[in-house]
Amino acid sequence: MTTKTHTPAAASPAAPARAVSTVRPRAYNEMGDAAGTFAPYEPLSEWLTTASSDHLEAKRRAAEGIFKRRGITFNVYGDASGTERLIPFDVMPRILSAAEWKTVSAGCCQRVRALNRFLDDIYHGQEILKAGVVPADEVLSNPLYNQAMVGVDLPHGVHAHIAGVDVVRVGPEQWYVLEDNLRTPSGVSYMLENRAAMRQLFPDFFRRQQIAPVDHYPEALLSNLRACAPAGVSDPTVVVMTPGAANSAYFEHAFLAKRMGVELVEGQDLFVDDGYVWMNTTAGARRIDVIYRRVDDDFIDPLAFNPDSCLGVPGIMEVYRAGRVNLANAVGNGVADDKAIYLYVPDMIRFYLGEEPILSNVPTYRLRKADDRAYVLEHLAELVVKEVHGSGGYGMLVGPASTVAEREAYKQRILADPEDFIAQPTLALSTCPTFVAQGIAPRHVDLRPYVLSGGVAGKGPCCTLVPGALTRVALKEGSLVVNSSQGGGTKDTWVLEEAASPETEGARAC
Amino acid sequence: MLSRLAANASWLARYLERAENTARVLTAAMGSALAPEATADPARAWRTALALAGDPELFAGAVAATPAGAAERAIAVIAHLVCDRDNPSSMISSLGAVRENGRTVRHALTAELWDAISSTWLDINALDADAVQRRGVDEVLARIRQHCQWIRGAISDLNRDEIFHVLAYGQAVERADFMARLLAASLAGAASLERPAIGTARHRDWVGMLVAAGCLEAYRRAYEDIIDPRRVAELLVRHPASPRTLAGALALLESALLQLTSNRGGTSQALAGARELVSDVRVLDSAALVASAAPLLGISTRLAAVCNAANAELFHPTPVQPAAQAQKTT
Numbered sequence: 001m002t003t004k005t006h007t008p009a010a011a012s013p014a015a016p017a018r019a020v021s022t023v024r025p026r027a028y029n030e031m032g033d034a035a036g037t038f039a040p041y042e043p044l045s046e047w048l049t050t051a052s053s054d055h056l057e058a059k060r061r062a063a064e065g066i067f068k069r070r071g072i073t074f075n076v077y078g079d080a081s082g083t084e085r086l087i088p089f090d091v092m093p094r095i096l097s098a099a100e101w102k103t104v105s106a107g108c109c110q111r112v113r114a115l116n117r118f119l120d121d122i123y124h125g126q127e128i129l130k131a132g133v134v135p136a137d138e139v140l141s142n143p144l145y146n147q148a149m150v151g152v153d154l155p156h157g158v159h160a161h162i163a164g165v166d167v168v169r170v171g172p173e174q175w176y177v178l179e180d181n182l183r184t185p186s187g188v189s190y191m192l193e194n195r196a197a198m199r200q201l202f203p204d205f206f207r208r209q210q211i212a213p214v215d216h217y218p219e220a221l222l223s224n225l226r227a228c229a230p231a232g233v234s235d236p237t238v239v240v241m242t243p244g245a246a247n248s249a250y251f252e253h254a255f256l257a258k259r260m261g262v263e264l265v266e267g268q269d270l271f272v273d274d275g276y277v278w279m280n281t282t283a284g285a286r287r288i289d290v291i292y293r294r295v296d297d298d299f300i301d302p303l304a305f306n307p308d309s310c311l312g313v314p315g316i317m318e319v320y321r322a323g324r325v326n327l328a329n330a331v332g333n334g335v336a337d338d339k340a341i342y343l344y345v346p347d348m349i350r351f352y353l354g355e356e357p358i359l360s361n362v363p364t365y366r367l368r369k370a371d372d373r374a375y376v377l378e379h380l381a382e383l384v385v386k387e388v389h390g391s392g393g394y395g396m397l398v399g400p401a402s403t404v405a406e407r408e409a410y411k412q413r414i415l416a417d418p419e420d421f422i423a424q425p426t427l428a429l430s431t432c433p434t435f436v437a438q439g440i441a442p443r444h445v446d447l448r449p450y451v452l453s454g455g456v457a458g459k460g461p462c463c464t465l466v467p468g469a470l471t472r473v474a475l476k477e478g479s480l481v482v483n484s485s486q487g488g489g490t491k492d493t494w495v496l497e498e499a500a501s502p503e504t505e506g507a508r509a510c
Numbered sequence: 511m512l513s514r515l516a517a518n519a520s521w522l523a524r525y526l527e528r529a530e531n532t533a534r535v536l537t538a539a540m541g542s543a544l545a546p547e548a549t550a551d552p553a554r555a556w557r558t559a560l561a562l563a564g565d566p567e568l569f570a571g572a573v574a575a576t577p578a579g580a581a582e583r584a585i586a587v588i589a590h591l592v593c594d595r596d597n598p599s600s601m602i603s604s605l606g607a608v609r610e611n612g613r614t615v616r617h618a619l620t621a622e623l624w625d626a627i628s629s630t631w632l633d634i635n636a637l638d639a640d641a642v643q644r645r646g647v648d649e650v651l652a653r654i655r656q657h658c659q660w661i662r663g664a665i666s667d668l669n670r671d672e673i674f675h676v677l678a679y680g681q682a683v684e685r686a687d688f689m690a691r692l693l694a695a696s697l698a699g700a701a702s703l704e705r706p707a708i709g710t711a712r713h714r715d716w717v718g719m720l721v722a723a724g725c726l727e728a729y730r731r732a733y734e735d736i737i738d739p740r741r742v743a744e745l746l747v748r749h750p751a752s753p754r755t756l757a758g759a760l761a762l763l764e765s766a767l768l769q770l771t772s773n774r775g776g777t778s779q780a781l782a783g784a785r786e787l788v789s790d791v792r793v794l795d796s797a798a799l800v801a802s803a804a805p806l807l808g809i810s811t812r813l814a815a816v817c818n819a820a821n822a823e824l825f826h827p828t829p830v831q832p833a834a835q836a837q838k839t840t
Contacts (some may be wrong), residue, residue, distance in 0.1 A: 062646065199544055200648045206544035207552065207580045213545055215717075216709040223708060223736045238734060261730025466709065497546050 027428040028171050029442055030094065040095040040496055041433075043208050048433075048440060056435050059091045059201050066197045072189070073251055087190065088489030093198060093205070094432045094445060094471040098498040101212075101467060104175060104449060107359030108165040109463045110349060112451040115180060116461065117352040119159035119336050123149045133351045134344045139335060144389070146297065146332030148304055152321050154330055155228045156455025161292075161328035162221065163451040164188075164470075167359065169430040176362045176427065178446065179342060182333040184294050187490075188450050189252040191470045192217060192259075194492040210497040214468035217450070218259035221292075224454030224464070228326050229289045236289035239263045239279065241270075243295050243311045253294050267295065272315035277325045290326045297331050339388045339422045340366070362427060368419035376423040377414065380407045383423045384480075385414065398480055400426050429480055432491065434473055444474045446482050447493065467495040511672040515615045517825035519673050522611035522627075523665075523680030529604040530658045530724075531688045532563040532591055533651045538722035540647065543584055547711040552580035556587040561695060562688075562722065564591055564599055572596060588647055589639035592654075601654055605634045608661070618673050623664035630657040675769040679820070682763035686787075686813055689756040692723055693746055694806035697799050703739040716742050728752040743796035756809070760788045763816070770824055780819035787812055 032038050037045040067086050096104070121128050122139050129136040139145055164185025166178040195214055199206055222238065229236030242253035244266055257264035269279050270288070278285040293300065299309040304317035319325045335341060343364055346357040365372040365383075376383055385397040397410045414421050431442035449469035455461045471491040472482035482488040511519075542548060542555035560566045569590050594600045609631040616624050634654065642650050668674045696719045706712035716737050720726040729737075729745055732752070748757035764784040771778035787809060798805060822828070 199541075200646060203540070203544055203584070204581050207548070207584075210546035210549055213709065213714070216713065219736050220708050222734075226735065235735075258727070259730070260734070261727070261732070262734050 027442070027444060028169060028174075028430040030169070030430050030432050030445075031442075038097075040097045040209075040494075043205060044093065044095065044433075047205075053439055056091065056440075060435060062201060063089050063091050063197050066200060067193070070193065071251065072193050087484050088475060088487075089194065089197070090434050090443075090473055090475070090489050090491045091198075091201060092433050092435050092440065093202075093492045093494050094447075095209075095494045095496065097496055101495040103173070103358060104167060104447065104469075105465045105467070107175065107177075107357070108163075108167065108449050108451050109465060110353065110355060110358050111165060111177060111180060111345060112160060112163045112453060113461070113463055114345065114349040114352050115163070115182060115336050116157065116159050116453055118348045119182075119330070119333060120154070120157040121352075122335065123152060123332065128348065128351055131351065133347050134341070138340055138344075142335050142338060142340065144332070144334035144338055146335070148317055148321065149330070149332035153323060155230065155326055156453075156461045158228055158453045158455060158461055159330035159333055160336070160451075161224060161228060161330075161453050162188075163453070164448045165451060167447045167449070168362075168427055169447070170427055171430075175359050177345070177359050178362060179339065180337045180345065181448075182329060182337040184249075184296065184329065185448070185450065186249040186252055186294075187448060187470045187472075188217060189255040190490050191450070191468055191493070192255075194470075194490060195468065198492040205494075209494070212467035212495045212497050214466045217466045217468075218256055220452055220464055220466060221256070222260040222262070224452045225290045225292055225328055227454040227456065228328065230323050230326055233289045237262075237287060238290045238292065239265045239288055241265050241267070241291050241293040241295055243267075243299070247294070249294060256292070265291075267299075267309075267311045267313050270313040270316070272313060272319055275319060275322065275324055277313065277316055277319050288325060290328065292328045297334065300327070300331065334389075339364070339386060362424045365423040367414055367421040367423060372423070373414070373418055377411060380411065382426060384426050385410060385421055385423045388420050388422055396481075398426065401479065401481075426480065429474075429482075432471070432473065434475070434491070436475060436477075441477070443477070444480050444482065445471050445491065447471055467497075469493045511618070511676070513825050513827055515618070516672070516676045517821075518611040518614045519618075519676040520680035520683075520825065522608050522615070523677040524684040525604040525607040525611070526658055526661055527681045527684035527688070528599060529601045529608070530655060531684070532599070532601050532604070533655050533658075534724045535559050535563040535722045536588065536591055536647070537651055538718045539587075540584075541721065542714065542718050543580070545711065545714055547714075548580075553583060556583060558695065559587060559591065562692060564597060568597060585639070585643060588642060592642050592647075592650065593637045593639060602634055602637060605631055605654075605657075615673065620664065620668060623661070623668065626657075626661045626664045630661060633657065672770065675766045676824075678762060679766035679770065682759050682766055683813065683817055685754065686756060686759035686763060687810060689723065689746060689754070689759055690806050690810045690813065692719070693743070693756065693799065694803040694810070696722075697743060697806070698803040700739065700800055703743070703797065703800055705736070705738050708736060713737060719746075724754050725752060728754065740796055743799055747794055747796065747799070748791060757788070757791045760784065760791055764788050767816075767820065770820075774823070778819070778823055780816050780823055783812060783816040783819055787816065 030038070031041045031045065064086065067089060073085055118128060122145070128134050129139060160182040162185060164181040164187065166181065167175055168178055169175050191214060205211070225238045226236050238260070239262055240253055240257040242250060242264060244250065247253070254264055263279065265279055271278055271280070277288045279288055295311050298306045299311040301312045301314060301317040302309045303314045316325070317331070320327055320331070342361065346361055349355055349357045365376050367373045367376055376385065380397070381399045381402070383399045387395045397406065399407070429444040429446060432445050433440050434443035436443070447469050449465055452464045453461060471493045472484070472488045473491050474480055474482045475489045476487060484490070536559060539555040539559035543552065548555060557566070560569050569587070572590060572594065573586050590597055591600055593602045595602060597603060609627055612619065612624065612627045634657065637650065665677055706716065716739055717726065720729050720742060723746055725745060728749070728751070729742065732745060732749055733741055745752060746755055749755050752758055764781070767778065767781040767784050771781050791809065794805060
């Protein structure tokens with residue numbers, strides 16, 4: 001039987017119980033506490049004492065003008081009113097000290113290194129399954145485990161070239177990873193455009209504080225993609241592949257293609273011939289070596305997967321499996337960023353890297369386990385329940401913000417398919433000062449750094465992070481849901497540099 | 511076409527090109543000035559901008575005291591280059607010169623071109639230092655570039671007759687001169703041609719150079735690769751696909767002069783000089799450019815000689831001797 005003190009079986013031992021036990025604990029304010037403003041926020045705090053709300057409103061409007069003119073939009077599925085919307089942008093920056101960033105970036109890098117090892121392993125020797133560290137059935141019976149990838153050797157063994165690791169903070173030094181996005185993580189264009197807008201709006205802050213630049217992200221990405229070209233290709237042709245202009249992240253696909261100077265292709269532009277992938281150009285067929293594809297696995301090849309897909313390229317999987325084109329990210333990554341496998345990431349880190357995890361997992365209940373299920377159903381009002389294979393904030397229940405009717409409806413869904421759900425304690429996500437209708441007020445935030453994995457010939461895989469991230473903010477008071485599809489906004493994220501060391505800053509290789 | 515008016519039309523095009531180049535130099539400088547390494551030497555980005563697009567001595571003289579703070583210095587340099595009427599190469603002076611020169615040839619311009627020139631001036635003439643800061647420097651620069659591109663669009667629709675070729679000549683001279691100076695200044699300051707690590711200060715320097723040249727996107731598309739200083743130099747000197755390179759500008763100069771001197775039976779010194787420059791730039795070695803600024807300074811000097819020859823042949827021809835004329839009539 002379960003009791004009030006039931007704890008999830010897979011809770012990370014590093015997770016302090018105190019941080020997750022209360023329903024609505026006081027959130028950690030990143031700007032400061034009763035004793036005063038924290039150092040990174042001092043210039044901002046000082047400026048805020050002199051800035052009127054009219055002035056802030058003018059800045060907000062100016063930001064909106066910048067985004068409108070640049071056409072920085074996203075599409076919300078199921079919204080009939082219009083296909084393009086501006087993502088709400090908060091003009092207040094989120095500021096991280098060099099030390100804070102060091103923890104987060106090292107932790108994310110560590111996770112992604114382990115996850116890449118895991119993916120390569122489960123599609124090859126399956127050492128981790130043999131060792132019993134991850135139950136074999138969790139992987140092999142997982143619908144996202146892709147048989148087509150078994151035995152496929154990828155350059156440098158890299159499967160997740162671009163990973164978006166969602167991190168939340170609950171205390172000064174307490175960071176949790178909410179999820180690892182290893183399929184087609186989006187949002188990096190907002191990180192870059194937010195920075196461009198902030199430099200225009202607040203140049204003085206950039207003179208007073210040494211804010212680490214992020215603008216080289218597309219070049220770091222291109223460098224990694226080129227490094228992951230099939231063996232023997234010295235000057236690879238890289239392209240970005242988009243499902244098309246109707247996709248919610250189309251702006252980002254075009255943005256990255258432009259900033260890397262590479263072609264933006266759709267499935268209809270590509271074909272397979274003579275064992276290679278080609279694109280149709282006015283100068284004839286041009287061979288492609290690396291595809292940064294923003295098309296889901298299921299749609300990439302109608303011959304191998306969804307036969308109805310018009311977005312993909314017939315026969316591309318065969319070329320890919322033969323190592324004559326590389327895809328970023330790799331096919332079959334979903335099995336590793338699944339919420340069921342998430343539970344085992346700390347163990348993966350120990351298993352593959354022999355290191356202790358720098359960032360903790362959120363303790364997680366599996367509803368397929370009777371004990372966990374009974375506890376969760378009793379405490380729905382306190383917990384966050386998510387679909388195991390879901391993403392993007394769709395289909396989740398945030399207990400403390402839910403009504404009795406919503407909880408009852410959700411309960412029925414859980415009972416119908418318990419194995420499809422997990423539950424986590426409602427974390428008191430940290431807050432940052434945010435400009436809202438009432439003025440400057442704390443709002444909950446998360447953090448998504450983008451981890452790039454590539455490799456150097458002869459040296460093996462390496463992992464880089466630009467010093468910055470996308471901060472998503474729940475604009476509604478008290479809300480903990482930061483997804484843009486659910487009414488969240490974004491902020492620019494400033495990572496302060498310790499001291500000028502021009503040759504070591506920027507992209508760091510692990 | 512009257513020589514006097516041809517001279518004015520060539521200056522119209524030169525000043526138009528200059529305003530656009532200055533806008534790009536400023537955009538690059540603003541980026542550099544806000545990078546973390548700028549805290550060590552906040553004036554560096556602005557010194558570069560002044561050397562390329564202005565007159566450092568004039569600036570020093572115009573500003574009574576060297577501005578104390580980094581923000582004040584930024585505002586002062588921006589004002590000097592954007593809207594200082596006492597600075598003959600500020601954007602406001604340049605666009606004023608576009609209009610004044612345009613007025614003298616207005617009868618030969620299309621109504622659309624004159625509208626573009628005149629509207630630009632009305633819009634820009636309203637600017638002062640406060641307005642630039644209030645509207646936002648980026649917005650103002652974007653607006654000025656839009657105006658310049660509007661004028662250039664109207665020029666591209668002109669008949670391919672003499673005035674068109676004169677405008678092309680003016681644009682080519684200004685662009686070639688700017689590119690030669692930009693290359694000389696940037697390459698001379700470069701410590702090495704080794705690939706900088708992505709995201710470092712040295713990497714940002716090369717990106718900034720491409721921004722100032724208006725060639726960053728051209729670089730990305732041309733090479734589909736990361737920044738390599740050798741390729742940056744290569745692209746800015748002579749990449750065949752970019753019209754903004756030194757070689758591209760010189761080729762434009764040659765073709766404009768070919769048209770303008772077609773009735774001279776191949777005896778034009780200006781054309782001969784331009785042709786020599788085109789073929790010399792084709793074989794310029796980028797490693798040599800880094801080792802010494804001399805080859806690029808040599809190009810600037812020879813470019814000036816081509817301009818002098820063009821002046822003598824086309825724009826300010828030696829007046830026919832009145833004595834000779836008198837003889838004729840008697």
